[in-house]
Amino acid sequence: MSTIDQATVTRLKEAVAAHGDRALLSTTQPHADTLRFAIEKTAMRSVVVELVNNFQARFLISVGTDKRPVTGDFAILHLFSLDREHLYVLLESPVSEKDPRIESITEVIPGANWAEREFRDAIGVHPDGHPDPRRLLLADDWPEGVFPLRKDFPYNYQPPRAENVRPQMLKPPAGASVMPIGPFFPVLEEPAYWRMFVEGETVVGCDTRIFYNHRGIEKLGDSVLTYNEIPYLAERICGICGFIHSTCYCQAVEKAAGIEVPRRARYIRTIMLELERIHSHLLWLGIAGHIIGFETVLMQTWRIREPVMWLCEEISGNRKTYGMNTVGGLRRDLPNQIKPKLFETLAEVEKETIAVRNAIVGDTTLQARTKGVGVLTKEWAKKICVVGPPARASGVAIDARIDHPYAAYDEVPPRIATQEAGDTWARVLVRVAELLESIRLVREALSAMPPGPICAEIKEEIPPGRVGVSVVEAPRGEAVHFVLTGGDNRPYRWRVRAPTYPNLQAMPAMVAGANIADVPITLGSLDPCFSCTERLETIDRRTSEVRVYSHAELLEMSRSRARNGGIR
Amino acid sequence: MTAWLIKIFLLCLLNAAAALFLSPLFEGIMRKLRAALHSRIGPPITQPYWDLLKLLGKEDLGSTGGVVYAGMPAITLGSVLLLAALVPMGAAAPLAFAGDLIVVLYVATMSSVLIMLVGFASASPYASIGSSREMMMLLSVEPILAIALSAGAFKAKTLALGGIVNWQVQNGPSISMAIGGVAFFLALQAVAGKLPFDIAEADQEIMGGSLVEQSGPRLALLRWAMWAKQLVFAFLLVEVFFPWPHFGTYLVDLVATTVKVLVVLVLVSVIDVVNPRLRIDQAMGYYMRVGVSSLAALAFAMIGK
Numbered sequence: 120m121s122t123i124d125q126a127t128v129t130r131l132k133e134a135v136a137a138h139g140d141r142a143l144l145s146t147t148q149p150h151a152d153t154l155r156f157a158i159e160k161t162a163m164r165s166v167v168v169e170l171v172n173n174f175q176a177r178f179l180i181s182v183g184t185d186k187r188p189v190t191g192d193f194a195i196l197h198l199f200s201l202d203r204e205h206l207y208v209l210l211e212s213p214v215s216e217k218d219p220r221i222e223s224i225t226e227v228i229p230g231a232n233w234a235e236r237e238f239r240d241a242i243g244v245h246p247d248g249h250p251d252p253r254r255l256l257l258a259d260d261w262p263e264g265v266f267p268l269r270k271d272f273p274y275n276y277q278p279p280r281a282e283n284v285r286p287q288m289l290k291p292p293a294g295a296s297v298m299p300i301g302p303f304f305p306v307l308e309e310p311a312y313w314r315m316f317v318e319g320e321t322v323v324g325c326d327t328r329i330f331y332n333h334r335g336i337e338k339l340g341d342s343v344l345t346y347n348e349i350p351y352l353a354e355r356i357c358g359i360c361g362f363i364h365s366t367c368y369c370q371a372v373e374k375a376a377g378i379e380v381p382r383r384a385r386y387i388r389t390i391m392l393e394l395e396r397i398h399s400h401l402l403w404l405g406i407a408g409h410i411i412g413f414e415t416v417l418m419q420t421w422r423i424r425e426p427v428m429w430l431c432e433e434i435s436g437n438r439k440t441y442g443m444n445t446v447g448g449l450r451r452d453l454p455n456q457i458k459p460k461l462f463e464t465l466a467e468v469e470k471e472t473i474a475v476r477n478a479i480v481g482d483t484t485l486q487a488r489t490k491g492v493g494v495l496t497k498e499w500a501k502k503i504c505v506v507g508p509p510a511r512a513s514g515v516a517i518d519a520r521i522d523h524p525y526a527a528y529d530e531v532p533p534r535i536a537t538q539e540a541g542d543t544w545a546r547v548l549v550r551v552a553e554l555l556e557s558i559r560l561v562r563e564a565l566s567a568m569p570p571g572p573i574c575a576e577i578k579e580e581i582p583p584g585r586v587g588v589s590v591v592e593a594p595r596g597e598a599v600h601f602v603l604t605g606g607d608n609r610p611y612r613w614r615v616r617a618p619t620y621p622n623l624q625a626m627p628a629m630v631a632g633a634n635i636a637d638v639p640i641t642l643g644s645l646d647p648c649f650s651c652t653e654r655l656e657t658i659d660r661r662t663s664e665v666r667v668y669s670h671a672e673l674l675e676m677s678r679s680r681a682r683n684g685g686i687r
Numbered sequence: 688m689t690a691w692l693i694k695i696f697l698l699c700l701l702n703a704a705a706a707l708f709l710s711p712l713f714e715g716i717m718r719k720l721r722a723a724l725h726s727r728i729g730p731p732i733t734q735p736y737w738d739l740l741k742l743l744g745k746e747d748l749g750s751t752g753g754v755v756y757a758g759m760p761a762i763t764l765g766s767v768l769l770l771a772a773l774v775p776m777g778a779a780a781p782l783a784f785a786g787d788l789i790v791v792l793y794v795a796t797m798s799s800v801l802i803m804l805v806g807f808a809s810a811s812p813y814a815s816i817g818s819s820r821e822m823m824m825l826l827s828v829e830p831i832l833a834i835a836l837s838a839g840a841f842k843a844k845t846l847a848l849g850g851i852v853n854w855q856v857q858n859g860p861s862i863s864m865a866i867g868g869v870a871f872f873l874a875l876q877a878v879a880g881k882l883p884f885d886i887a888e889a890d891q892e893i894m895g896g897s898l899v900e901q902s903g904p905r906l907a908l909l910r911w912a913m914w915a916k917q918l919v920f921a922f923l924l925v926e927v928f929f930p931w932p933h934f935g936t937y938l939v940d941l942v943a944t945t946v947k948v949l950v951v952l953v954l955v956s957v958i959d960v961v962n963p964r965l966r967i968d969q970a971m972g973y974y975m976r977v978g979v980s981s982l983a984a985l986a987f988a989m990i991g992k
Binding site: 305 | 721724725726727812813816882883885886889890891892893894960961962963964965966967968969
């Protein structure tokens with residue numbers, strides 16, 4: 120583990136105490152790298168300002184928990200990372216049921232926008248002074264005043280359907296017309312609705328409505344499943360980086376329960392994580408090519424990617440969704456006889472990736488479409504708390520593998536690639552460099568992998584009330600899992616933050632003033648993963664319509680709308 | 688007189704039939720080539736024929752009404768077939784007496800304008816963006832075609848296409864016509880709607896542009912028109928700018944010309960495969976430069992090179 124600077128810890132404690140004064144309720148250190156401050160909600164905002172200004176704390180996520188059965192109050196928790204100091208800081212405030220409001224911190228940290236709206240939707244604690252308090256994750260026909268993550272809300276409750284509901288969308292500025300992208304659109308693999316406000320071919324603003332695919336994953340985690348069942352669900356959060364989520368969840372529980380994972384298991388986790396990065400980045404490169412019409416890149420990178428999938432299948436039995444992780448280690452060993460084949464495939468993938476890289480780097484047309492396109496400045500990247508390749512391409516050198524080493528990354532550290540330009544081309548370069556670096560990491564980890572057990576023996580039950588925070592650097596950026604342990608052999612609260620969650624919030628800053636033709640590749644350059652981002656509740660906004668109108672009627676409606684002047 | 692009319696009519700039919708029935712085959716070959724460069728097996732070469740059959744049998748959703756919308760696909764295909772009769776395809780153009788270079792240029796523009804109109808008529812935001820892009824591309828490419836062909840007219844001292852071809856055959860290659868040919872070839876990429884210039888369709892950005900609201904038989908006719916158009920333009924390029932070797936025997940010349948057309952379309956395909964799509968402003972800038980450079984063809988023609 121990386122060393123924690125005790126002086127910083129002391130300084131932090133003093134600073135929070137000074138700001139909190141009588142508002143500081145308690146200070147605990149649930150784990151060597153995790154500091155938890157319980158403060159009165161009135162002091163929350165000023166402590167956040169202090170953390171951001173004087174400690175360069177990076178906002179990760181907010182967690183709203185219904186602790187009424189335990190303490191009688193709701194709890195709002197803001198989670199921060201002090202990257203250089205390898206520390207997590209948790210600021211927690213009790214919020215009384217009688218006055219369910221807390222001061223918003225979005226004015227201080229624009230990146231907290233969605234997180235605050237999410238706890239408002241899920242728990243019912245209102246962020247006071249939030250600049251854009253529209254509904255975020257609940258369906259548009261979800262009734263007011265029903266909060267799905269409250270403990271008295273059954274996981275299988277279905278609210279009555281409402282008719283004629285529409286998302287609350289912003290009005291376009293005067294003189295601009297709307298070009299819709301989505302909810303279904305060729306370059307979006309999953310539903311998301313973007314409204315581009317355009318003047319001619321220039322984008323002057325945009326609005327978004329996502330969360331069409333909530334699956335109630337967090338609710339299932341704290342009401343139905345048990346500790347050892349959740350990894351399989353966590354793995355299904357994402358269709359690409361499933362292993363990342365199951366690892367991240369397991370690490371959070373292991374930290375909360377103080378379980379030491381055997382060294383071999385940590386190495387195998389590293390190898391699988393990096394294999395996932397390799398195939399994910401190859402997949403992304405292909406999709407990016409597809410978005411700008413460069414199908415050759417798509418076809419070739421996916422061909423190169425395929426042997427990696429076969430390897431994963433040979434190791435785990437599945438191309439995807441390996442089912443290998445469990446709390447305390449792994450369920451399945453990486454057989455030593457597969458090593459030569461791994462080395463061989465990696466060599467082939469590396470050779471072909473370098474060939475693709477050289478072809479891309481020399482392609483002037485490609486550069487014409489990506490250089491200076493979708494620029495995310497370092498300032499905005501920090502404000503929105505962007506993570507992963509988009510952050511590194513904007514000169515923000517953060518990487519969970521370095522900042523909060525996990526698995527075996529303290530023994531096989533990665534070299535991280537950064538660029539300063541912040542445009543789509545920079546993001547391409549960062550990802551290609553990471554791809555090659557991942558191949559090197561897998562090789563090193565394979566060579567250094569020690570023999571031994573792959574799973575820790577867990578003798579005692581995991582005690583309730585413990586906290587575990589874990590991050591994993593996914594191909595798209597850093598995934599965060601927060602676990603608060605509970606009774607019944609399951610978490611009291613399990614919070615997931617996928618990397619796309621902060622990254623998507625950077626879209627408005629990236630497309631302002633862009634050409635329409637550049638919007639798809641700008642969005643694509645974030646490598647958005649909607650299934651990751653949308654985990655919470657299930658209601659299909661469209662089903663109520665389909666129930667009312669027959670297929671023919673709907674068809675006729677849409678056509679008559681087109682005949683009468685279309686979408687204006 | 689009647690016999691002459693019948694002969695012209697039959698020749699016109701022949702050209703139209705060639706444009707109609709050969710163009711899917713060439714499209715099929717281009718697809719196969721694309722697939723090979725993608726490391727794919729690709730569809731059979733006859734796939735475009737099946738595509739047309741399938742589309743012709745599908746429901747016409749008729750999402751938009753209006754005269755323009757209703758009649759447009761047939762007129763578009765018709766305009767391309769008329770162009771085929773005006774262009775020499777292995778032999779003298781059957782309708783050569785009816786119009787010179789200027790008519791050819793007008794008829795060649797018709798299909799693009801019609802597709803643009805149907806886009807505007809269908810009231811979809813994607814279609815109208817596609818149509819405005821189509822217009823910008825047309826305005827960028829049309830001058831290049833005109834300049835390149837005028838170089839020929841200048842040299843042969845005639846506006847008749849047949850006259851230019853004959854002059855070319857007799858006088859052999861020249862600098863001006865070589866430059867004109869290259870410029871025409873570069874413009875062909877946009878005329879055929881191939882990458883990096885398929886900006887007006889741009890599936891990933893505007894979902895097919897002007898054609899987004901088209902379906903069934905309408906879409907079949909429009910697709911057919913586009914394939915026929917790329918074939919006829921390839922013939923025009925080959926006949927006017929690279930007519931050699933000329934054997935003087937009809938059948939041999941026909942085969943030679945067809946082979947040359949195939950080479951041209953293969954080149955178009957390869958360029959299509961190795962390029963991503965440009966933005967409309969970048970494409971216009973590119974054709975602006977091509978247009979200005981192609982003026983050199985006229986300059987050389989004036990000094991007799």
